Amino acid sequence: MQKKYVGAIDQGTTSTRFILFNKSSNIVSSHQLEHKQFYPKPGYVEHDALEIWQNTKKVIFQTLQKSKINAGEIAAIGITNQRETTVLWNPETGIPYHKAVVWQDMRTDNICQKLSAKLGEDFFKKKTGLPLSTYFSGPKIKWLLDNDPESKKAAENGKLLFGTMDSWLIWNLTGGINGGKHITDVTNASRTMLMNLENLQWDEELLGIFEIPNKILPEIRPSSDSDLYGYSKVPEIFSQKIPICGDLGDQQAALFGQNCLKKGEAKNTYGTGCFLLMNTGLEIVYSTHGLLTTVACQIDKNPATYALEGSIAIAGSLVQWFRDNFGLITSSEKIEKLARSVEDNGGLYFVPAFSGLFAPHWNNSARGILVGLTHFINKGHMARAILEATAFQTKEVFDAMMKDSGLDLKHLKVDGGMTANDLLMQFQADILDVQVIRPVITETTALGAAYAAGLAVGFWKDTDILAANWKADNCWQPAMKSEHRKYEYSRWQKAIQRSLDWVE
Secondary structure (H helix, E strand, C coil): CCCCEEEEEEECCCEEEEEEECCCCCEEEEEEEECCCECCCCCCCEECHHHHHHHHHHHHHHHHHHHCCCHHHEEEEEEEECCCCEEEECCCCCCECCCEECCCCCCCHHHHHHHHHHHCCCHHHHHHCCCCCCCCHHHHHHHHHHHCHHHHHHHHCCCCEEECHHHHHHHHHCCCCCCCCCEEEHHHHCCCCCEECCCCEECHHHHHHHCCCHHHCCEEECCECCCCCEECCCCCCCCCCCEEEEEEEHHHHHHHHCCCCCCCCEEEEECCCEEEEEEEECCCCCCCCCCEEEEEECECCCCCEEEEEEEECCCHHHHHHHHHHHCCCCCHHHHHHHHCCCCCCCCCEEECCECEECCCCCECCCCCEEECCCCCCCHHHHHHHHHHHHHHHHHHHHHHHHHHHCCCCCEEEEECHHHHCHHHHHHHHHHHCCEEEEECCCCHHHHHHHHHHHHHCCCCCCHHHHHHHCCEEEEECCCCCHHHHHHHHHHHHHHHHHHCCCCC
């Protein structure tokens, strides 16, 4: 049967999707399901990994049903995932020992503080490119093993596996308890605080510090692997075995899907959080301005490429919070109309430090604030301040990236759900003073995973073909006067200072 499509599983923070792409990189069919968010304590965020696996099977099944495409027409499947979210499960039963600890979760703050006091803040940066933070998987694994005697004993007895969501899905897709493959890729491994950036292997010294046994960790493989991770063994959704051979953390997948394959190319993804990445090529650039150094991708036997990243915890989720907690809009899309009901923010600024601040501040003690309230302020001003918060946070990261890289970016490729908001995109161009470009296909995260899998099996011959498929949909040119830009940004920086170190 002719191979006409490549599938991508996009397992995100709030939902899971399956998308089928054709050779022209166009979406042929897709289906999406949300999963439940659990907040058992302040600062705790959890997911049910079993629910996510069931949803994954459902979205694949529904996509094939809607499109009437035969599984035999799918050349390969790639996976992209919310990074850092931590799952520990029993390989004999396939049941997680507890709910997955999500990347936003802050329960490991005490662990991080103790390690920082003992080893210094920069110890981990030298090996991993990452600051010591609640964000990453290593502290989460340690917390789970320290606080759950059953998991600790299972890890010692070889009855426990760790994985980020990609590993959990690959293991289930390739057989689960019947020989499932325990695998991750270099991009996801680089977000654990356990992998050495230079040799791309689990680091024994770091494992010792976190007291994590090596045997629970997945094998690290290239992001696009012609040797294949394995074949699908889920007969209830696939009538035939399909190669599983692409795996990228969501933001690296978006970088790849945006064809930012050369040194100095950058993209910003506006999703639950907001993530600005710049390709630094074969060079590992260690940040001195609050950014992360991470693996961009590894294509088969080629050397890995690296990236600088600015991670913002709250972006699209702020709009959802506004929708769900205040009821002033009935859907996230309606925030633009409400924001356009006023000419400007009315002097109102919103710092969404709900879980502290990520790049470039890395301040776990910051909390969200709304400043500049007067009798004049109405719901339109609040809507506008919420949108502008994402653009202001992006500027902070953008400026830090220019300083670290020594480059002067003239444009920024953007993707993700919030890029449908023209008001936000224009303000982003204005506050950055650069051109903002949205591609025709904004589902670049899933597209990047599809590209990784398709390249591994020869569905796409090389990356030149992928570059030819990329097309711009809309561009925004900066139109704000320099004096006004400086004024607005100075007010934002003033608001940021008032949010810092709120929690003692």
